[in-house]
Amino acid sequence: MxxxxxxxxxxxxxxxxxxxxxxxxxxxxxxxxxxxxxxxxxxxxxxxxxxxxxxxxxxxxxxxxxxxxxxxxxxxxxxxxxxxxxxxxxxxxxxxxxxxxxxxxxxxxxxxxxxGDDYRFEKTSDMATTDFAGKYAVKFIDSKNDTSVSVGVFNQKGNHVEGTFLTTTGDYRYLEGSVVNDTLFLSTFDGNHSFLFIATKNENNTLTGDYWSGKASHETWTAVKDDNAVMPDAEGLTFLKEGFEKIDFSFPDLNKNIITPEKYKGKVLILQIFGTWCPNCMDETKFLSQWYNDNKERGVEILGLAYERKDDFTYASERVLKMKNKLNVPYEFVIAGTNDKVKASETLPMLNKVLAFPTTIFIGKDGKVKHIRTGFEGPGTGVYYDQFKQRFNEVINQLLSEKQVSKK
Structure with missing residues (x-):
């Protein structure tokens, strides 16, 4: 028993x-x-x-x-x-x-x-004693003492702070955090990016802070409040080498059919250099998808050039197909290479280099490159995103208004 x-x-x-x-x-x-x-x-x-x-x-x-x-x-x-x-x-x-x-x-x-914990850094009802709101000219310094510039934009309401950093390769997307005592804390986690920023304000109205990303990256940063802070022109960083007017390539699509620019002869073509691993590319893909649905009848095509984490067609095509289905992307993609920027540059040797994912190339009806835009100011940048959309449409309208001089 x-x-x-x-x-x-x-x-x-x-x-x-x-x-x-x-x-x-x-x-x-x-x-x-x-x-x-x-x-x-x-x-x-x-x-x-x-x-x-x-x-x-x-x-x-x-x-x-x-x-x-x-x-x-x-x-x-x-x-x-x-x-x-x-x-x-x-x-x-x-x-x-x-x-x-x-x-x-x-x-x-x-x-x-x-x-049940609906707060980010610290749960406090104390009023913030320091105001971090505004636009800043920012300098990041990495472990090798190399520097890079950025523009930081922060909005503060009480203790709550939201904002982002704009860089030459893209923005740091949606940062959120709070002011605890006299210290600014910001973070984001979107599945790929894991960013943490901490800063204090100095007596001269400058900021000094730290930035951690992923398992190993750590940088220090300083910032000066500057309403006139600007980034380098995004349309001047990536360009065609001397002697080139066109982009040429031969890449397989998701079904292994070889695609070349010749397929889009006579149309305005947008080439999106991107990767499915890249959150900024995800933001641009969402924008381009909606834009294409609204404008595809105007004689414009979009082709995504995917540079993935592995030099393996099956892996790369599966990642792109998953993104395409999950984001309901209506335009086509090819597998162009890996996300190593040196190797990516070798696949498009007519460019000075592939500096950023994403990079957007605008091609006219005559097949010639008209504009190249490095990086992307996404929806997390607020007014900068609005300015990007305005400029994007200006470029497309200009290219659509051009007559096709030659079909050669």
Missing amino acids: RILYFFLASVILLSCSDKPVVLQTGIWRGVLDQQGQKLPFTFEVENLDGKYLIYIRNAGEKLTLDEVKIDGDSVKMVLHIFDAELHAKVEGNSLHGFYLKNYDRSFRMPFNASF
């Missing part, structure tokens, strides 16, 4: 342990342990008829994760279009696990989350 009781109790315990856990719906506060620093972000969990949806929140953005799998006592979240995941054990109102990048087996960053 005692043996039978023990057997039944074991069966009951085993059955209980095999039952999938329930992920609490509502607000969670996630934290990545990045280089010994705590990088916080918030996310929402929703259960729609038994299917979990998760929304990562950064300032004005909500990034949807629709591939969420519960397996026993654990949860796996595929991070949108990126080849990365969050894996965690569910323990009531807590998650404990790791942030992983599938293309890099060495990448493993501790991740924890707590349910």
Whole structure:
């Protein structure tokens, strides 16, 4: 009898342990342990008829994760279009696990989350004593003492701060954080970027801070408040080498059909140099998709030139197809190479170099390159995004108004 009781109790315990856990719906506060620093972000969990949806929140953005799998006592979240995941054990109102990048087996960053905490850095009702709002001329200094310039734009309401940095290769997207005492804290996590910024204001109205990205990158930064701060002209950084007027290539599409610029003869063509691993490219792809749906009847085509993490057609095409389906992208793509900028430059030898992902090339009806724009000012940049859209349409309207001189 005692043996039978023990057997039944074991069966009951085993059955209980095999039952999938329930992920609490509502607000969670996630934290990545990045280089010994705590990088916080918030996310929402929703259960729609038994299917979990998760929304990562950064300032004005909500990034949807629709591939969420519960397996026993654990949860796996595929991070949108990126080849990365969050894996965690569910323990009531807590998650404990790791942030992983599938293309890099060495990448493993501790991740924890707590349910019901709707704040980012510190929960405080104290009024901020320091105002960080405004536009700044920024200088970043990396571990090799190399410098790069940027423009920082911050909006502050009470303790809450949102903003971004504009650089020559793109913006740092949606940064969100707070002022705690006299220190500015900003962070973002979008599935690929994990950025943390900390800064203090000096007596001369300048800022001094630190910037951590990923597993190893750390830079210091200084900033001077400057309403007239500007970035270098995005249309002058990437250009054709002397003696070239056109872009020439021969790349396979997702079905291995070879595509050349000849296919688009007589039309205005936009070439998008991008990668599915790149959040700024994701922002541009969303813009181009909507724009193409609204304007494709005007004689304009878009072709995405994908530069992926691996020199493997199957891997690259699967990543692009996933992005295409998830973002409902209506235009075509080819697999052009890898995201190594030196090797990417070799695939388009008529360019001075591939400086940034994304880079956008505008080709006229005559097949000649008319404009090249390096980087992208996305929706997280506010007024700069509006200016980009205005300039984009000006360029396209100009190219559409040109007559096709030659069909050679």
